[in-house]
Amino acid sequence: MSVGLVLVSHSRALAQGLADVARQMAPSVSIVPAGGTDDGGIGTSFDLISAAIAQADQGDGAILLYDLGSGYLTASTAVEFLDPEQAERVVIVDAPLVQGAVSAAISSQVGGDLRAVVSGALEARRADGPGGVRSLDDLDG
Amino acid sequence: MVCDAATTVAAIRAVAATVAEHRVELTHLDRDIGDGDHGENLSRGFTAVITKLAAGSPETPTAVLKLVATTLISTVGGASGPLFGTAFLRASTSVGAAETLDGTAVAAALTAARDGVVARGKAESGDKTMVDALTPAVNAANAAADGGRGVPEVLSAAADAAADGAVATTPMQARKGRASYLGERSIGHVDPGAQSTAYLLRALAGAAAG
Numbered sequence: 279m280s281v282g283l284v285l286v287s288h289s290r291a292l293a294q295g296l297a298d299v300a301r302q303m304a305p306s307v308s309i310v311p312a313g314g315t316d317d318g319g320i321g322t323s324f325d326l327i328s329a330a331i332a333q334a335d336q337g338d339g340a341i342l343l344y345d346l347g348s349g350y351l352t353a354s355t356a357v358e359f360l361d362p363e364q365a366e367r368v369v370i371v372d373a374p375l376v377q378g379a380v381s382a383a384i385s386s387q388v389g390g391d392l393r394a395v396v397s398g399a400l401e402a403r404r405a406d407g408p409g410g411v412r413s414l415d416d417l418d419g
Numbered sequence: 420m421v422c423d424a425a426t427t428v429a430a431i432r433a434v435a436a437t438v439a440e441h442r443v444e445l446t447h448l449d450r451d452i453g454d455g456d457h458g459e460n461l462s463r464g465f466t467a468v469i470t471k472l473a474a475g476s477p478e479t480p481t482a483v484l485k486l487v488a489t490t491l492i493s494t495v496g497g498a499s500g501p502l503f504g505t506a507f508l509r510a511s512t513s514v515g516a517a518e519t520l521d522g523t524a525v526a527a528a529l530t531a532a533r534d535g536v537v538a539r540g541k542a543e544s545g546d547k548t549m550v551d552a553l554t555p556a557v558n559a560a561n562a563a564a565d566g567g568r569g570v571p572e573v574l575s576a577a578a579d580a581a582a583d584g585a586v587a588t589t590p591m592q593a594r595k596g597r598a599s600y601l602g603e604r605s606i607g608h609v610d611p612g613a614q615s616t617a618y619l620l621r622a623l624a625g626a627a628a629g
Contacts (some may be wrong), residue, residue: 321456321496347596348498351539355492355501 281386281395282308282334285379286327286344286353290314310334312314318356322352331368339367339392341382341399345375356370369396377402391408422520422570422627427483428476430626435465437622438615445618447582448611454596456497457611464495464503476531480520484511484528502508502536503547503619504563522573526557526564529577533557542593547591547598547605549612555580574624581620585613 283300287293289312290402293313300309312330334340342353353370360368369375369392371378378399383396438445439462464487468490477483477523484507492504514524533553542548558578563573586609593605596612 283537315496316494319496320454321460322500323496324492324500349502351498351501354539355505 279336279338281339281387281390281392282310282336283379283395284327284330284334284340284342284353285309285311285313286322286330286342286374287311287313287375288320288322288345288349290318292345296376299376301370301398303380304387307383307386308334308336308340309379309383322349322355324352327353327356328359331360331364331369335364335368335390335413339369339395341395342368342370343373343375343378343382343399344370345412350410367392369390371396371399372403373399374402377405377407422480423518424477424479424483426626427480428472430505430623431468431472431483431487433622433626434619435469437618438462441615444565445611448614450610452537452601452605453591453611454497454597455500457615460495460499461615462498464491464500467494468539474617479513479516479518481511481516484508484514497602498540499585502540503613505535506532506553507541509588520570521569522564522569525570525573526560526577529553530557531558542595545591546595547588547593547610547613548595549610549616551588551591551610552581552584552613552616552620555584556616571624571627571629574620574627578617578620578624581613581617585609585617588613 285293285296290313293311297309297311310330310333312327316323331340344350344353357365357368381402382395382399385395442458442462444454446455447593449455449457471486471490475582477486488504488511508532510528513528514520517524523533537550542550544554557579559576560573563576588610590606592603593599598605
């Protein structure tokens with residue numbers, strides 16, 4: 279078992295594509311996309327997210343990452359509907375979606391527990407990327 | 420008028436009709452400062468609610484409100500699903516096992532609904548959200564209930580205050596939701612969520628007035 283990931287996005291394609299990217303470096307982690315509405319439109323789905331949590335949490339817990347505001351609202355509602363015992367090991371993390379997913383997936387792949395995987399996702403909040411403008415000062419300089 | 424499960428169902432049907440009537444307008448408001456789906460999303464949700472009610476009506480007000488809550492949460496697809504869904508869920512919990520509701524119970528349910536929305540979305544008054552319609556509505560409803568008013572007067576006071584609250588969002592700059600990305604450009608538009616909240620309460624008041 280390992281800590282699973284649920285990728286909440288407004289777009290089915292975005293969530294699916296990100297799952298593909300994250301699985302490259304974490305082939306044995308349960309990474310479950312939950313993007314779009316039930317009929318594949320743009321939006322978020324309580325039912326898809328709930329089903330994704332059930333799939334991602336195999337006992338060691340799961341983290342949820344989201345793209346935009348209503349992704350968080352729907353995810354937090356889904357977590358609130360879980361059994362209290364399961365809800366304790368399902369954590370929504372406020373982290374950049376793509377980098378957070380890859381970082382958390384690797385943390386889980388190497389055997390990290392829930393706390394370590396949350397920490398992996400949070401790393402993405404702090405870490406600089408490989409390059410590009412990081413401030414307007416960079417732009418002006 | 421007795422406010423029981425049947426009148427609660429009738430009020431929800433009135434809400435669904437109002438949402439359908441204002442679907443295009445709400446979507447246009449949301450196109451101005453949001454993602455342009457508010458009317459469509461709410462309409463999809465309440466259409467699903469009507470379908471479920473047609474399949475069999477719950478027998479208590481709390482069961483009606485809970486059915487509305489779970490259906491909206493499952494079908495709306497945007498932020499208003501969890502927000503309105505949580506509002507109806509908290510209202511359902513608030514009315515408890517009561518077979519009939521009086522003005523005080525309705526005001527308490529509205530208060531619980533507002534508190535649920537705030538807990539879910541973490542918006543404060545002045546953020547240009549549905550809370551800017553709900554909080555004045557809750558205050559007016561509680562004042563009417565404290566004055567011994569019945570359900571129609573409580574809901575009418577809430578609807579009036581919510582309509583004023585929605586208008587008052589126009590000069591605000593959004594600090595929550597998709598509109599907040601627009602910064603100062605969100606000023607000068609009515610918040611779609613505040614407007615739909617006002618319509619919803621007006622429909623409830625209209626149904627209660629009979």
